[in-house]
Amino acid sequence: MPTASTGDLFGGDLFAAASSGTQGTPRPGPGAPLAVRMRPAGPDEVAGQGHLLVPGSPLRRLIEPGGPGDASRAAPGSVILWGPPGTGKTTLAYLIATASGRRFVELSAVTAGVKDVRTVVEDARRRLATGGEETVLFIDEVHRFSKSQQDALLPSVENRWVTLVAATTENPSFSVNSPLLSRSLLLTLRPLTDDDVRTLVRRAVSDERGLGSLVTLTDEAEDHLVRLAGGDARKALTVLEAAAGAVLSAAPDRASVAEVDLEAVERAVDVAAVRYDRDGDQHYDVVSAFIKSMRGSDVDASLHYLARMIAAGEDPRFIARRIVIAAAEDVGLADPSALQTAVAAAQAVQLIGMPEGRIVLAEAVVHLATAPKSNAAYLGIDAALADVRAGKGGHVPSHLRDAHYPGAKQLGHGTGYRYAHDSPHAVAPQQYLPDTLVGSRYYAPSDRGFERQVADRLARVREILDSAPAPARGTAPGVG
Numbered sequence: 001m002p003t004a005s006t007g008d009l010f011g012g013d014l015f016a017a018a019s020s021g022t023q024g025t026p027r028p029g030p031g032a033p034l035a036v037r038m039r040p041a042g043p044d045e046v047a048g049q050g051h052l053l054v055p056g057s058p059l060r061r062l063i064e065p066g067g068p069g070d071a072s073r074a075a076p077g078s079v080i081l082w083g084p085p086g087t088g089k090t091t092l093a094y095l096i097a098t099a100s101g102r103r104f105v106e107l108s109a110v111t112a113g114v115k116d117v118r119t120v121v122e123d124a125r126r127r128l129a130t131g132g133e134e135t136v137l138f139i140d141e142v143h144r145f146s147k148s149q150q151d152a153l154l155p156s157v158e159n160r161w162v163t164l165v166a167a168t169t170e171n172p173s174f175s176v177n178s179p180l181l182s183r184s185l186l187l188t189l190r191p192l193t194d195d196d197v198r199t200l201v202r203r204a205v206s207d208e209r210g211l212g213s214l215v216t217l218t219d220e221a222e223d224h225l226v227r228l229a230g231g232d233a234r235k236a237l238t239v240l241e242a243a244a245g246a247v248l249s250a251a252p253d254r255a256s257v258a259e260v261d262l263e264a265v266e267r268a269v270d271v272a273a274v275r276y277d278r279d280g281d282q283h284y285d286v287v288s289a290f291i292k293s294m295r296g297s298d299v300d301a302s303l304h305y306l307a308r309m310i311a312a313g314e315d316p317r318f319i320a321r322r323i324v325i326a327a328a329e330d331v332g333l334a335d336p337s338a339l340q341t342a343v344a345a346a347q348a349v350q351l352i353g354m355p356e357g358r359i360v361l362a363e364a365v366v367h368l369a370t371a372p373k374s375n376a377a378y379l380g381i382d383a384a385l386a387d388v389r390a391g392k393g394g395h396v397p398s399h400l401r402d403a404h405y406p407g408a409k410q411l412g413h414g415t416g417y418r419y420a421h422d423s424p425h426a427v428a429p430q431q432y433l434p435d436t437l438v439g440s441r442y443y444a445p446s447d448r449g450f451e452r453q454v455a456d457r458l459a460r461v462r463e464i465l466d467s468a469p470a471p472a473r474g475t476a477p478g479v480g
Contacts, residue, residue, distance in 0.1 A: 078164035083189025086232030089167035143175030228313030334449035372449030394434025
């Protein structure tokens with residue numbers, strides 16, 4: 001069994017991303033972080049992004065260029081990688097450089113300025129002019145660049161002085177300048193699944209580039225580590241490295257394999273694990289209790305279950321989605337602002353991340369738990385869907401049909417339609433439902449919160465609609 005000191009595995013200088021030399025970018029040494037050492041050696045080791053790496057795809061050709069006569073080698077393009085944190089944006093940029101022997105230079109938009117960009121570009125131009133290697137310029141968080149900083153990249157992209165790989169967690173349509181976006185290939189990375197993260201964790205434990213089987217990972221620890229990562233591979237490997245370093249340092253017999261258990265993982269992240277069982281029953285129990293507590297207006301229980309999910313490392317985006325659903329399903333129009341709060345919370349969590357995101361989630365949970373409740377809209381759409389699925393559709397009344405295309409009026413389309421705004425109260429007494437469903441009632445507002453006002457107005461509106469004269473009901477002759 002191989003042995004190594006923790007200093008060999010977890011200490012030393014970090015691998016410098018910016019490098020030079022005719023041999024391209026070297027592999028990181030043993031002193032580099034585990035997440036860096038475990039960067040894939042080829043596209044087949046990339047997890048979760050198979051849709052971008054199918055044979056012949058632009059990204060695959062960029063990573064695996066052909067020979068001098070191959071058109072894919074002649075003009076390396078520039079790409080913008082859009083996806084959540086930890087999904088492999090830096091990994092793909094690194095692969096583009098290493099697999100093709102190009103030089104890899106990394107800049108962060110948080111710390112770099114226009115001067116830094118121009119320095120890298122000028123260096124890349126000189127290397128090309130003297131027959132040197134091509135440069136892959138990776139810019140992380142490119143959305144943080146100002147317009148002038150992004151504009152500084154345009155000449156290098158247009159003239160192919162560098163192969164630009166820009167990464168962003170925000171929608172490039174809003175965060176990247178149109179000229180830069182139009183000159184680059186936009187690739188959307190998918191969130192990693194739990195299985196993707198599990199595969200990467202197991203590879204890091206066994207692979208010689210990683211921990212080289214110096215430790216084993218218990219099933220309970222692995223499950224918690226995967227759950228804690230929330231689809232972020234970098235986070236999973238960082239916690240794994242810390243936990244492995246701790247158990248190796250404490251191991252009395254360095255010749256034996258140390259075990260990383262749940263307690264070691266907990267210590268590594270300095271949180272107490274909520275002990276969901278291996279089959280996930282307690283996971284779903286906590287989520288169910290969370291939703292039912294908000295529905296039942298118990299704000300304290302709602303915050304308790306929110307705290308348990310946060311402490312267990314649940315993906316905050318998953319929690320936010322459940323809150324949005326609850327706002328529409330359980331609060332509804334009793335408090336229309338609840339859905340606005342929930343959607344805003346989901347967007348804010350995506351923007352700021354954790355741990356600050358817990359405050360946003362708590363605000364949304366308190367709003368929903370203390371709001372008046374109505375499931376009338378939820379019941380209404382389900383009742384309408386039940387009729388449609390039962391074949392109770394019927395023909396659209398002729399006066400509501402589109403009358404703008406040639407020949408429509410000869411078929412009676414639009415004839416007799418009354419423009420609502422020309423009627424008192426902007427409610428025109430005419431038939432809207434198909435003949436087979438006239439009189440059907442799907443929405444029954446409650447007497448709680450804002451919906452009480454809706455109920456009063458709806459009763460008057462329905463009275464006006466039901467007073468429509470007989471000729472306005474039914475389908476016009478000649479309409480199939």
